[in-house]
Amino acid sequence: MRAFFDMGGYAAFVWPAYAVTLTVIVLNIVWARRSLARSRAEARRRLQTQGQRP
Amino acid sequence: MSRSEGTVAQAFPSIDAPAVPVAASNALAFPRADAREAARLALLRDLHLAFRKRGQLVQPLAFFAMVTLLFPLAISPELARLRELAPGVLWVGALLGSLLALEFLFRDDAYDGTLEQYALSGQSLTALMFAKTLAHWLLTGLPLALMAPLVAISLGVATTAVPGILLSVAIGTVALSLIGSIGAALTLGIKRSGALLSLLTLPLSLPVLIFGARATQLAIHGASLVAPLELLAALAILGVTLAPLAAAAAVRISLE
Amino acid sequence: MNWTWFHRLASPPYVYGLAARLTPWFAWPAALCIIAGLWGGLVLAPPDYQQGDGFRILYVHAPSAWMSLMVYMSMATAAAVGLIWRIKVAHAVAASCAPIGASFTFAALVTGALWGEPMWGTYWEWDPRLTSELVLLFLYLGYMGLRAGIEDTQRADRASAVLAIVGVVNVPIIHYSVTWWNSLHQAPSVMRLAKPAMPLAMLLPLLLMLLGFTLFFVALLLVRLRGEVLARERAASWIREVVSA
Numbered sequence: 365m366r367a368f369f370d371m372g373g374y375a376a377f378v379w380p381a382y383a384v385t386l387t388v389i390v391l392n393i394v395w396a397r398r399s400l401a402r403s404r405a406e407a408r409r410r411l412q413t414q415g416q417r418p
Numbered sequence: 419m420s421r422s423e424g425t426v427a428q429a430f431p432s433i434d435a436p437a438v439p440v441a442a443s444n445a446l447a448f449p450r451a452d453a454r455e456a457a458r459l460a461l462l463r464d465l466h467l468a469f470r471k472r473g474q475l476v477q478p479l480a481f482f483a484m485v486t487l488l489f490p491l492a493i494s495p496e497l498a499r500l501r502e503l504a505p506g507v508l509w510v511g512a513l514l515g516s517l518l519a520l521e522f523l524f525r526d527d528a529y530d531g532t533l534e535q536y537a538l539s540g541q542s543l544t545a546l547m548f549a550k551t552l553a554h555w556l557l558t559g560l561p562l563a564l565m566a567p568l569v570a571i572s573l574g575v576a577t578t579a580v581p582g583i584l585l586s587v588a589i590g591t592v593a594l595s596l597i598g599s600i601g602a603a604l605t606l607g608i609k610r611s612g613a614l615l616s617l618l619t620l621p622l623s624l625p626v627l628i629f630g631a632r633a634t635q636l637a638i639h640g641a642s643l644v645a646p647l648e649l650l651a652a653l654a655i656l657g658v659t660l661a662p663l664a665a666a667a668a669v670r671i672s673l674e
Numbered sequence: 675m676n677w678t679w680f681h682r683l684a685s686p687p688y689v690y691g692l693a694a695r696l697t698p699w700f701a702w703p704a705a706l707c708i709i710a711g712l713w714g715g716l717v718l719a720p721p722d723y724q725q726g727d728g729f730r731i732l733y734v735h736a737p738s739a740w741m742s743l744m745v746y747m748s749m750a751t752a753a754a755v756g757l758i759w760r761i762k763v764a765h766a767v768a769a770s771c772a773p774i775g776a777s778f779t780f781a782a783l784v785t786g787a788l789w790g791e792p793m794w795g796t797y798w799e800w801d802p803r804l805t806s807e808l809v810l811l812f813l814y815l816g817y818m819g820l821r822a823g824i825e826d827t828q829r830a831d832r833a834s835a836v837l838a839i840v841g842v843v844n845v846p847i848i849h850y851s852v853t854w855w856n857s858l859h860q861a862p863s864v865m866r867l868a869k870p871a872m873p874l875a876m877l878l879p880l881l882l883m884l885l886g887f888t889l890f891f892v893a894l895l896l897v898r899l900r901g902e903v904l905a906r907e908r909a910a911s912w913i914r915e916v917v918s919a
Binding site: 395 | 712716717721726734773774777780781785788789791792894897898900901902904905907908913916917918
Protein backbone atom coordinates (compact mmCIF):
# COMPACT_ATOMS: atom_id res chain seq x y z
CA MET A 365 0.00 0.00 0.00
CA ARG A 366 2.86 2.35 0.92
CA ALA A 367 4.54 1.47 -2.37
CA PHE A 368 1.31 2.35 -4.20
CA PHE A 369 1.12 5.81 -2.69
CA ASP A 370 4.85 6.33 -3.13
CA MET A 371 4.58 5.75 -6.90
CA GLY A 372 8.22 4.70 -7.15
CA GLY A 373 9.36 8.11 -5.95
CA TYR A 374 7.16 10.01 -8.38
CA ALA A 375 4.36 10.63 -5.89
CA ALA A 376 4.95 14.40 -5.92
CA PHE A 377 4.12 14.49 -9.63
CA VAL A 378 1.69 11.66 -10.22
CA TRP A 379 -0.82 12.52 -7.49
CA PRO A 380 -1.05 16.25 -8.19
CA ALA A 381 -1.61 15.44 -11.87
CA TYR A 382 -4.46 13.10 -10.97
CA ALA A 383 -5.81 15.60 -8.45
CA VAL A 384 -5.88 18.41 -11.01
CA THR A 385 -7.65 16.26 -13.58
CA LEU A 386 -10.16 15.03 -11.02
CA THR A 387 -10.80 18.62 -9.94
CA VAL A 388 -11.42 19.64 -13.53
CA ILE A 389 -13.85 16.73 -13.95
CA VAL A 390 -15.77 17.57 -10.77
CA LEU A 391 -15.82 21.30 -11.54
CA ASN A 392 -17.17 20.56 -15.00
CA ILE A 393 -20.02 18.56 -13.50
CA VAL A 394 -20.78 21.37 -11.04
CA TRP A 395 -20.56 24.09 -13.68
CA ALA A 396 -22.72 22.23 -16.18
CA ARG A 397 -25.45 21.57 -13.62
CA ARG A 398 -25.28 25.12 -12.35
CA SER A 399 -25.56 26.59 -15.86
CA LEU A 400 -28.62 24.46 -16.55
CA ALA A 401 -30.19 25.44 -13.23
CA ARG A 402 -29.50 29.10 -13.96
CA SER A 403 -31.10 28.90 -17.41
CA ARG A 404 -34.16 27.18 -15.95
CA ALA A 405 -34.52 29.80 -13.23
CA GLU A 406 -34.12 32.53 -15.83
CA ALA A 407 -36.77 30.96 -18.07
CA ARG A 408 -39.14 30.58 -15.14
CA ARG A 409 -38.68 34.20 -14.17
CA ARG A 410 -39.32 35.26 -17.75
CA LEU A 411 -42.53 33.25 -17.90
CA GLN A 412 -43.75 34.79 -14.64
CA THR A 413 -43.20 38.37 -15.77
CA GLN A 414 -44.96 37.53 -19.02
CA GLY A 415 -47.85 36.01 -17.11
CA GLN A 416 -48.32 39.14 -15.01
CA ARG A 417 -48.62 41.34 -18.06
CA PRO A 418 -52.23 41.59 -19.33
CA MET B 419 -32.51 75.41 -44.54
CA SER B 420 -31.90 73.84 -47.90
CA ARG B 421 -30.89 70.71 -46.06
CA SER B 422 -34.26 70.31 -44.36
CA GLU B 423 -36.03 70.90 -47.65
CA GLY B 424 -34.07 68.05 -49.15
CA THR B 425 -35.20 65.74 -46.39
CA VAL B 426 -38.81 66.72 -46.84
CA ALA B 427 -38.59 66.21 -50.57
CA GLN B 428 -37.24 62.75 -50.01
CA ALA B 429 -39.92 61.92 -47.52
CA PHE B 430 -42.72 62.91 -49.91
CA PRO B 431 -41.66 62.01 -53.43
CA SER B 432 -43.62 63.80 -56.11
CA ILE B 433 -46.31 61.82 -57.85
CA ASP B 434 -44.57 61.46 -61.16
CA ALA B 435 -41.48 59.93 -59.58
CA PRO B 436 -41.42 56.22 -60.33
CA ALA B 437 -42.24 54.11 -57.28
CA VAL B 438 -39.10 52.03 -57.18
CA PRO B 439 -37.17 51.03 -54.08
CA VAL B 440 -34.13 53.18 -53.38
CA ALA B 441 -31.61 50.45 -54.10
CA ALA B 442 -33.17 49.66 -57.44
CA SER B 443 -33.30 53.32 -58.50
CA ASN B 444 -29.64 53.68 -57.58
CA ALA B 445 -28.85 50.71 -59.72
CA LEU B 446 -30.63 52.39 -62.62
CA ALA B 447 -28.87 55.69 -62.12
CA PHE B 448 -25.39 54.26 -61.65
CA PRO B 449 -24.69 51.13 -63.68
CA ARG B 450 -23.11 48.62 -61.37
CA ALA B 451 -19.34 48.91 -61.56
CA ASP B 452 -17.35 45.71 -61.37
CA ALA B 453 -15.90 44.57 -58.07
CA ARG B 454 -12.37 45.60 -59.01
CA GLU B 455 -13.42 49.19 -59.67
CA ALA B 456 -15.36 49.33 -56.41
CA ALA B 457 -12.38 47.97 -54.52
CA ARG B 458 -10.09 50.52 -56.17
CA LEU B 459 -12.37 53.36 -55.11
CA ALA B 460 -12.62 52.04 -51.55
CA LEU B 461 -8.84 51.77 -51.38
CA LEU B 462 -8.34 55.34 -52.64
CA ARG B 463 -10.94 56.61 -50.20
CA ASP B 464 -9.17 55.00 -47.25
CA LEU B 465 -5.80 56.35 -48.34
CA HIS B 466 -7.22 59.86 -48.76
CA LEU B 467 -8.83 59.77 -45.34
CA ALA B 468 -5.67 58.46 -43.72
CA PHE B 469 -3.53 61.22 -45.17
CA ARG B 470 -5.87 63.79 -43.66
CA LYS B 471 -4.97 62.43 -40.24
CA ARG B 472 -1.23 62.04 -40.55
CA GLY B 473 -0.78 61.89 -36.80
CA GLN B 474 -2.42 58.49 -36.64
CA LEU B 475 -0.17 57.17 -39.38
CA VAL B 476 2.96 57.85 -37.39
CA GLN B 477 1.71 56.14 -34.24
CA PRO B 478 2.56 52.52 -35.13
CA LEU B 479 6.00 53.59 -36.30
CA ALA B 480 6.68 55.53 -33.12
CA PHE B 481 5.45 52.53 -31.16
CA PHE B 482 7.77 50.21 -33.08
CA ALA B 483 10.77 52.48 -32.39
CA MET B 484 9.78 52.77 -28.75
CA VAL B 485 9.53 48.99 -28.27
CA THR B 486 12.95 48.61 -29.86
CA LEU B 487 14.41 51.13 -27.47
CA LEU B 488 13.14 49.07 -24.52
CA PHE B 489 15.31 46.06 -25.31
CA PRO B 490 18.79 47.62 -25.07
CA LEU B 491 17.67 49.35 -21.89
CA ALA B 492 16.18 46.20 -20.38
CA ILE B 493 18.85 43.72 -21.48
CA SER B 494 22.21 45.23 -22.36
CA PRO B 495 23.72 47.78 -24.73
CA GLU B 496 26.18 45.18 -26.08
CA LEU B 497 25.63 45.03 -29.83
CA ALA B 498 26.78 41.39 -30.03
CA ARG B 499 23.97 40.30 -27.71
CA LEU B 500 21.41 42.60 -29.29
CA ARG B 501 22.24 41.22 -32.73
CA GLU B 502 21.24 37.75 -31.54
CA LEU B 503 17.96 39.12 -30.22
CA ALA B 504 17.28 41.37 -33.21
CA PRO B 505 14.88 39.01 -35.09
CA GLY B 506 12.73 38.61 -32.01
CA VAL B 507 12.76 42.31 -31.19
CA LEU B 508 11.92 43.25 -34.78
CA TRP B 509 9.04 40.85 -35.09
CA VAL B 510 7.50 41.43 -31.71
CA GLY B 511 7.68 45.17 -32.42
CA ALA B 512 6.21 44.82 -35.90
CA LEU B 513 3.47 42.48 -34.66
CA LEU B 514 2.45 44.83 -31.85
CA GLY B 515 2.70 47.88 -34.08
CA SER B 516 0.45 46.30 -36.67
CA LEU B 517 -1.96 45.22 -33.93
CA LEU B 518 -2.10 48.73 -32.53
CA ALA B 519 -3.44 50.13 -35.80
CA LEU B 520 -5.99 47.35 -36.23
CA GLU B 521 -8.47 48.86 -33.84
CA PHE B 522 -8.97 51.74 -36.27
CA LEU B 523 -9.34 49.52 -39.34
CA PHE B 524 -13.14 49.43 -39.32
CA ARG B 525 -14.09 51.54 -36.32
CA ASP B 526 -14.62 54.94 -37.92
CA ASP B 527 -16.38 53.39 -40.89
CA ALA B 528 -18.67 51.50 -38.55
CA TYR B 529 -19.53 54.68 -36.63
CA ASP B 530 -20.33 56.88 -39.63
CA GLY B 531 -22.30 54.16 -41.45
CA THR B 532 -19.86 53.66 -44.31
CA LEU B 533 -19.64 49.94 -43.62
CA GLU B 534 -23.39 49.65 -43.77
CA GLN B 535 -23.37 51.46 -47.11
CA TYR B 536 -20.72 49.06 -48.35
CA ALA B 537 -22.79 46.08 -47.25
CA LEU B 538 -25.93 47.46 -48.95
CA SER B 539 -24.16 48.67 -52.10
CA GLY B 540 -24.64 45.36 -53.86
CA GLN B 541 -20.91 45.24 -54.50
CA SER B 542 -18.91 42.27 -53.33
CA LEU B 543 -18.24 43.01 -49.67
CA THR B 544 -15.32 40.59 -49.84
CA ALA B 545 -13.62 42.75 -52.47
CA LEU B 546 -14.26 45.87 -50.41
CA MET B 547 -12.84 44.20 -47.29
CA PHE B 548 -9.79 43.22 -49.29
CA ALA B 549 -9.38 46.84 -50.38
CA LYS B 550 -9.64 48.07 -46.81
CA THR B 551 -7.11 45.53 -45.64
CA LEU B 552 -4.77 46.46 -48.46
CA ALA B 553 -5.07 50.10 -47.42
CA HIS B 554 -4.26 49.08 -43.86
CA TRP B 555 -1.14 47.28 -45.05
CA LEU B 556 -0.05 50.20 -47.21
CA LEU B 557 -0.50 52.54 -44.26
CA THR B 558 1.06 50.41 -41.51
CA GLY B 559 2.67 47.22 -42.81
CA LEU B 560 4.70 48.84 -45.55
CA PRO B 561 5.98 51.71 -43.37
CA LEU B 562 6.88 49.17 -40.67
CA ALA B 563 8.78 47.13 -43.26
CA LEU B 564 10.61 50.25 -44.44
CA MET B 565 11.51 51.08 -40.89
CA ALA B 566 12.59 47.55 -39.89
CA PRO B 567 16.06 47.83 -41.48
CA LEU B 568 16.75 51.01 -39.50
CA VAL B 569 15.70 49.29 -36.31
CA ALA B 570 17.85 46.28 -37.23
CA ILE B 571 20.90 48.45 -37.84
CA SER B 572 20.41 50.14 -34.50
CA LEU B 573 20.61 46.65 -32.99
CA GLY B 574 24.00 45.97 -34.58
CA VAL B 575 22.87 44.12 -37.70
CA ALA B 576 25.11 44.46 -40.77
CA THR B 577 23.71 46.41 -43.74
CA THR B 578 24.01 43.33 -45.96
CA ALA B 579 20.93 41.94 -44.18
CA VAL B 580 18.75 44.91 -45.15
CA PRO B 581 17.08 43.47 -48.31
CA GLY B 582 16.22 40.21 -46.53
CA ILE B 583 14.75 42.01 -43.53
CA LEU B 584 12.77 44.42 -45.69
CA LEU B 585 11.31 41.61 -47.76
CA SER B 586 10.44 39.33 -44.86
CA VAL B 587 8.74 42.07 -42.84
CA ALA B 588 6.88 43.31 -45.93
CA ILE B 589 5.49 39.85 -46.74
CA GLY B 590 4.84 39.00 -43.11
CA THR B 591 2.85 42.16 -42.44
CA VAL B 592 0.57 41.32 -45.39
CA ALA B 593 -0.43 38.15 -43.55
CA LEU B 594 -0.70 40.05 -40.26
CA SER B 595 -3.01 42.69 -41.74
CA LEU B 596 -5.23 39.99 -43.25
CA ILE B 597 -5.46 37.97 -40.04
CA GLY B 598 -6.06 41.17 -38.12
CA SER B 599 -8.89 42.23 -40.40
CA ILE B 600 -10.88 39.19 -39.24
CA GLY B 601 -10.35 40.04 -35.59
CA ALA B 602 -11.17 43.71 -36.17
CA ALA B 603 -14.39 42.82 -38.00
CA LEU B 604 -15.44 40.35 -35.29
CA THR B 605 -14.96 42.84 -32.46
CA LEU B 606 -16.94 45.59 -34.20
CA GLY B 607 -19.57 46.97 -31.91
CA ILE B 608 -17.89 45.76 -28.73
CA LYS B 609 -16.96 48.54 -26.36
CA ARG B 610 -13.33 48.62 -25.24
CA SER B 611 -12.43 45.85 -27.63
CA GLY B 612 -8.66 46.43 -27.60
CA ALA B 613 -7.66 43.61 -25.26
CA LEU B 614 -10.12 41.18 -26.84
CA LEU B 615 -8.81 42.05 -30.30
CA SER B 616 -5.27 41.13 -29.21
CA LEU B 617 -6.49 37.92 -27.62
CA LEU B 618 -8.22 36.94 -30.87
CA THR B 619 -5.47 38.03 -33.23
CA LEU B 620 -2.20 37.08 -31.54
CA PRO B 621 -2.68 33.27 -31.39
CA LEU B 622 -3.56 33.26 -35.09
CA SER B 623 -0.48 35.38 -35.86
CA LEU B 624 2.03 32.99 -34.29
CA PRO B 625 2.95 31.16 -37.53
CA VAL B 626 3.76 34.52 -39.15
CA LEU B 627 5.92 35.43 -36.17
CA ILE B 628 7.76 32.10 -36.29
CA PHE B 629 8.50 32.10 -40.01
CA GLY B 630 9.19 35.84 -40.11
CA ALA B 631 11.65 35.78 -37.22
CA ARG B 632 13.40 32.78 -38.77
CA ALA B 633 13.71 34.54 -42.13
CA THR B 634 15.11 37.62 -40.41
CA GLN B 635 17.55 35.51 -38.42
CA LEU B 636 18.80 33.82 -41.57
CA ALA B 637 19.15 37.20 -43.27
CA ILE B 638 21.20 38.50 -40.35
CA HIS B 639 23.49 35.47 -40.52
CA GLY B 640 23.87 35.93 -44.25
CA ALA B 641 22.25 32.59 -45.06
CA SER B 642 19.62 31.84 -47.69
CA LEU B 643 16.18 32.73 -46.40
CA VAL B 644 14.19 31.22 -49.25
CA ALA B 645 12.52 28.47 -47.20
CA PRO B 646 10.93 30.65 -44.49
CA LEU B 647 10.13 33.35 -47.04
CA GLU B 648 8.21 30.82 -49.10
CA LEU B 649 6.31 29.73 -46.01
CA LEU B 650 5.54 33.38 -45.20
CA ALA B 651 4.35 33.94 -48.75
CA ALA B 652 2.18 30.82 -48.50
CA LEU B 653 0.57 32.23 -45.36
CA ALA B 654 0.02 35.57 -47.07
CA ILE B 655 -1.60 33.89 -50.09
CA LEU B 656 -3.81 31.75 -47.87
CA GLY B 657 -4.75 34.94 -46.05
CA VAL B 658 -5.57 36.79 -49.27
CA THR B 659 -7.91 34.00 -50.37
CA LEU B 660 -9.70 33.38 -47.07
CA ALA B 661 -9.41 36.39 -44.75
CA PRO B 662 -11.52 38.91 -46.75
CA LEU B 663 -14.30 36.31 -46.96
CA ALA B 664 -14.27 35.81 -43.19
CA ALA B 665 -14.01 39.56 -42.56
CA ALA B 666 -16.95 40.24 -44.87
CA ALA B 667 -19.03 37.58 -43.08
CA ALA B 668 -18.08 39.11 -39.73
CA VAL B 669 -19.00 42.64 -40.85
CA ARG B 670 -22.40 41.42 -42.06
CA ILE B 671 -22.99 39.73 -38.72
CA SER B 672 -22.06 42.88 -36.82
CA LEU B 673 -24.55 44.88 -38.91
CA GLU B 674 -27.46 42.50 -38.32
CA MET C 675 -32.91 7.88 -46.94
CA ASN C 676 -35.25 9.30 -44.36
CA TRP C 677 -34.05 12.65 -43.05
CA THR C 678 -36.79 13.40 -40.50
CA TRP C 679 -34.51 12.42 -37.60
CA PHE C 680 -32.06 15.07 -38.78
CA HIS C 681 -34.67 17.80 -39.07
CA ARG C 682 -36.00 16.94 -35.64
CA LEU C 683 -32.51 17.62 -34.25
CA ALA C 684 -33.00 21.26 -35.21
CA SER C 685 -36.14 21.51 -33.10
CA PRO C 686 -35.40 22.92 -29.61
CA PRO C 687 -38.14 21.11 -27.64
CA TYR C 688 -37.23 17.78 -29.18
CA VAL C 689 -33.54 18.31 -28.48
CA TYR C 690 -34.25 19.41 -24.92
CA GLY C 691 -36.18 16.24 -24.18
CA LEU C 692 -33.73 14.02 -26.02
CA ALA C 693 -30.76 15.52 -24.17
CA ALA C 694 -32.46 14.97 -20.83
CA ARG C 695 -33.23 11.34 -21.68
CA LEU C 696 -29.79 10.56 -23.10
CA THR C 697 -27.65 12.11 -20.33
CA PRO C 698 -27.60 9.08 -17.98
CA TRP C 699 -26.80 6.77 -20.90
CA PHE C 700 -23.52 8.63 -21.34
CA ALA C 701 -22.79 9.69 -17.77
CA TRP C 702 -22.82 6.24 -16.16
CA PRO C 703 -20.76 4.44 -18.82
CA ALA C 704 -18.32 7.37 -18.62
CA ALA C 705 -17.99 6.91 -14.86
CA LEU C 706 -17.50 3.15 -15.29
CA CYS C 707 -14.84 3.59 -17.98
CA ILE C 708 -12.94 6.22 -16.00
CA ILE C 709 -12.98 4.18 -12.77
CA ALA C 710 -11.88 1.05 -14.60
CA GLY C 711 -9.23 3.03 -16.46
CA LEU C 712 -7.93 4.53 -13.20
CA TRP C 713 -7.72 1.09 -11.61
CA GLY C 714 -5.96 -0.31 -14.64
CA GLY C 715 -3.62 2.65 -15.01
CA LEU C 716 -2.66 3.13 -11.38
CA VAL C 717 -2.65 -0.47 -10.17
CA LEU C 718 -2.61 -3.08 -12.91
CA ALA C 719 -0.33 -1.51 -15.50
CA PRO C 720 3.35 -2.37 -14.95
CA PRO C 721 5.84 0.48 -14.39
CA ASP C 722 7.46 1.79 -17.55
CA TYR C 723 10.98 0.44 -18.16
CA GLN C 724 12.37 3.98 -18.52
CA GLN C 725 10.08 6.29 -16.61
CA GLY C 726 9.08 3.96 -13.77
CA ASP C 727 5.79 4.94 -12.19
CA GLY C 728 6.10 8.50 -13.49
CA PHE C 729 4.59 7.47 -16.81
CA ARG C 730 1.23 6.96 -15.08
CA ILE C 731 0.57 10.66 -15.63
CA LEU C 732 -0.07 9.54 -19.21
CA TYR C 733 -3.49 8.23 -18.16
CA VAL C 734 -4.73 11.71 -17.28
CA HIS C 735 -2.56 13.81 -19.59
CA ALA C 736 -3.33 12.06 -22.87
CA PRO C 737 -7.13 12.00 -22.40
CA SER C 738 -7.11 15.68 -21.40
CA ALA C 739 -5.04 16.60 -24.45
CA TRP C 740 -7.35 14.49 -26.62
CA MET C 741 -10.36 16.28 -25.15
CA SER C 742 -8.86 19.71 -25.83
CA LEU C 743 -8.56 18.99 -29.55
CA MET C 744 -11.67 16.85 -29.98
CA VAL C 745 -13.87 19.41 -28.23
CA TYR C 746 -12.44 22.20 -30.39
CA MET C 747 -13.20 20.22 -33.54
CA SER C 748 -16.74 19.47 -32.30
CA MET C 749 -17.24 23.12 -31.46
CA ALA C 750 -16.08 24.31 -34.87
CA THR C 751 -18.19 21.69 -36.66
CA ALA C 752 -21.29 22.68 -34.71
CA ALA C 753 -20.53 26.36 -35.31
CA ALA C 754 -20.19 25.78 -39.05
CA VAL C 755 -23.47 23.85 -39.17
CA GLY C 756 -25.16 26.65 -37.25
CA LEU C 757 -23.73 29.33 -39.50
CA ILE C 758 -24.50 27.61 -42.79
CA TRP C 759 -27.97 26.24 -42.10
CA ARG C 760 -28.90 28.84 -39.46
CA ILE C 761 -29.71 26.22 -36.84
CA LYS C 762 -30.01 27.62 -33.33
CA VAL C 763 -29.47 24.25 -31.69
CA ALA C 764 -26.10 23.87 -33.43
CA HIS C 765 -24.98 27.24 -32.05
CA ALA C 766 -26.13 26.09 -28.62
CA VAL C 767 -23.91 23.00 -29.00
CA ALA C 768 -20.93 25.18 -29.92
CA ALA C 769 -21.55 27.46 -26.96
CA SER C 770 -21.70 24.45 -24.63
CA CYS C 771 -18.39 23.07 -25.91
CA ALA C 772 -16.14 26.04 -25.16
CA PRO C 773 -15.89 25.97 -21.34
CA ILE C 774 -15.50 22.18 -21.34
CA GLY C 775 -12.70 22.33 -23.88
CA ALA C 776 -10.92 25.20 -22.15
CA SER C 777 -10.95 23.43 -18.78
CA PHE C 778 -9.49 20.22 -20.21
CA THR C 779 -6.86 22.19 -22.13
CA PHE C 780 -5.88 23.66 -18.79
CA ALA C 781 -5.72 20.16 -17.28
CA ALA C 782 -3.56 18.95 -20.16
CA LEU C 783 -1.15 21.85 -19.60
CA VAL C 784 -0.84 21.29 -15.86
CA THR C 785 -0.43 17.51 -16.14
CA GLY C 786 2.07 18.02 -18.96
CA ALA C 787 4.10 20.35 -16.76
CA LEU C 788 3.93 17.90 -13.85
CA TRP C 789 5.15 15.17 -16.17
CA GLY C 790 7.88 17.42 -17.51
CA GLU C 791 9.59 18.02 -14.17
CA PRO C 792 10.66 14.38 -13.52
CA MET C 793 11.30 13.62 -17.20
CA TRP C 794 12.96 16.81 -18.45
CA GLY C 795 14.08 18.28 -15.16
CA THR C 796 11.89 21.35 -15.69
CA TYR C 797 8.21 22.07 -15.33
CA TRP C 798 8.00 23.96 -18.55
CA GLU C 799 9.79 22.94 -21.68
CA TRP C 800 8.98 24.75 -24.94
CA ASP C 801 8.02 21.45 -26.44
CA PRO C 802 5.83 21.65 -29.55
CA ARG C 803 3.01 19.71 -27.98
CA LEU C 804 2.85 21.83 -24.84
CA THR C 805 3.26 25.05 -26.82
CA SER C 806 0.44 24.13 -29.20
CA GLU C 807 -1.69 23.23 -26.21
CA LEU C 808 -1.04 26.67 -24.73
CA VAL C 809 -2.04 28.35 -27.99
CA LEU C 810 -5.19 26.24 -28.03
CA LEU C 811 -6.03 27.54 -24.57
CA PHE C 812 -5.74 31.10 -25.93
CA LEU C 813 -7.99 30.18 -28.84
CA TYR C 814 -10.62 28.94 -26.38
CA LEU C 815 -10.24 32.05 -24.23
CA GLY C 816 -10.61 34.28 -27.28
CA TYR C 817 -13.72 32.41 -28.36
CA MET C 818 -15.27 32.73 -24.91
CA GLY C 819 -14.20 36.37 -24.68
CA LEU C 820 -15.86 37.21 -27.97
CA ARG C 821 -19.03 35.43 -26.90
CA ALA C 822 -19.08 37.29 -23.61
CA GLY C 823 -18.37 40.61 -25.34
CA ILE C 824 -21.41 40.57 -27.63
CA GLU C 825 -24.66 41.01 -25.79
CA ASP C 826 -27.11 39.87 -28.43
CA THR C 827 -27.12 36.05 -28.36
CA GLN C 828 -27.75 35.58 -32.05
CA ARG C 829 -24.98 37.92 -33.06
CA ALA C 830 -22.66 36.33 -30.51
CA ASP C 831 -23.49 32.91 -31.97
CA ARG C 832 -22.72 33.91 -35.52
CA ALA C 833 -19.62 36.00 -34.81
CA SER C 834 -18.08 33.34 -32.60
CA ALA C 835 -18.90 30.74 -35.25
CA VAL C 836 -16.77 32.67 -37.75
CA LEU C 837 -13.98 32.77 -35.18
CA ALA C 838 -14.23 29.03 -34.51
CA ILE C 839 -13.99 28.25 -38.22
CA VAL C 840 -11.03 30.59 -38.68
CA GLY C 841 -9.43 28.92 -35.67
CA VAL C 842 -9.92 25.45 -37.05
CA VAL C 843 -8.23 26.44 -40.31
CA ASN C 844 -5.36 27.79 -38.24
CA VAL C 845 -4.90 24.96 -35.74
CA PRO C 846 -2.94 22.70 -38.16
CA ILE C 847 -0.90 25.67 -39.40
CA ILE C 848 -0.05 26.67 -35.84
CA HIS C 849 0.84 23.10 -34.93
CA TYR C 850 3.03 22.70 -38.00
CA SER C 851 4.81 26.01 -37.50
CA VAL C 852 5.43 25.34 -33.82
CA THR C 853 6.86 21.90 -34.61
CA TRP C 854 9.05 23.41 -37.31
CA TRP C 855 10.20 26.16 -34.95
CA ASN C 856 10.99 23.61 -32.25
CA SER C 857 12.97 21.36 -34.59
CA LEU C 858 15.27 24.32 -35.31
CA HIS C 859 16.14 24.86 -31.72
CA GLN C 860 16.36 21.49 -30.05
CA ALA C 861 16.41 17.75 -30.45
CA PRO C 862 13.05 15.97 -30.73
CA SER C 863 11.08 15.84 -27.53
CA VAL C 864 11.72 13.21 -24.88
CA MET C 865 8.06 12.64 -24.23
CA ARG C 866 6.70 10.41 -26.91
CA LEU C 867 3.28 8.94 -26.52
CA ALA C 868 3.31 6.71 -29.58
CA LYS C 869 5.77 4.09 -28.46
CA PRO C 870 5.98 1.29 -31.00
CA ALA C 871 5.13 -1.54 -28.66
CA MET C 872 3.05 -0.63 -25.65
CA PRO C 873 2.08 -3.74 -23.70
CA LEU C 874 -1.62 -4.43 -23.57
CA ALA C 875 -1.75 -3.90 -19.80
CA MET C 876 -0.58 -0.31 -20.41
CA LEU C 877 -2.57 0.34 -23.55
CA LEU C 878 -5.94 -0.94 -22.37
CA PRO C 879 -6.32 1.49 -19.45
CA LEU C 880 -5.37 4.34 -21.78
CA LEU C 881 -8.06 3.35 -24.26
CA LEU C 882 -10.57 3.05 -21.43
CA MET C 883 -9.66 6.52 -20.19
CA LEU C 884 -9.95 7.99 -23.69
CA LEU C 885 -13.36 6.39 -24.14
CA GLY C 886 -14.46 7.45 -20.65
CA PHE C 887 -13.43 11.07 -21.18
CA THR C 888 -15.21 11.17 -24.54
CA LEU C 889 -18.43 9.80 -23.05
CA PHE C 890 -18.06 12.25 -20.18
CA PHE C 891 -17.79 15.08 -22.69
CA VAL C 892 -21.02 14.01 -24.38
CA ALA C 893 -22.81 13.83 -21.02
CA LEU C 894 -21.58 17.30 -20.03
CA LEU C 895 -22.51 18.63 -23.43
CA LEU C 896 -26.05 17.30 -23.11
CA VAL C 897 -26.54 18.98 -19.74
CA ARG C 898 -25.11 22.30 -20.90
CA LEU C 899 -26.99 22.08 -24.18
CA ARG C 900 -30.33 22.08 -22.37
CA GLY C 901 -29.40 25.31 -20.61
CA GLU C 902 -28.20 26.95 -23.82
CA VAL C 903 -31.34 25.88 -25.71
CA LEU C 904 -33.55 27.34 -22.97
CA ALA C 905 -31.61 30.61 -23.05
CA ARG C 906 -32.18 30.90 -26.81
CA GLU C 907 -35.93 30.33 -26.71
CA ARG C 908 -38.19 33.21 -25.88
CA ALA C 909 -41.81 32.71 -24.89
CA ALA C 910 -42.27 29.27 -26.36
CA SER C 911 -45.05 27.23 -24.85
CA TRP C 912 -42.91 24.13 -24.39
CA ILE C 913 -40.67 26.02 -21.96
CA ARG C 914 -43.55 26.33 -19.50
CA GLU C 915 -43.85 22.55 -19.37
CA VAL C 916 -40.18 21.83 -18.84
CA VAL C 917 -39.44 24.48 -16.23
CA SER C 918 -42.57 24.08 -14.13
CA ALA C 919 -41.74 20.43 -13.53
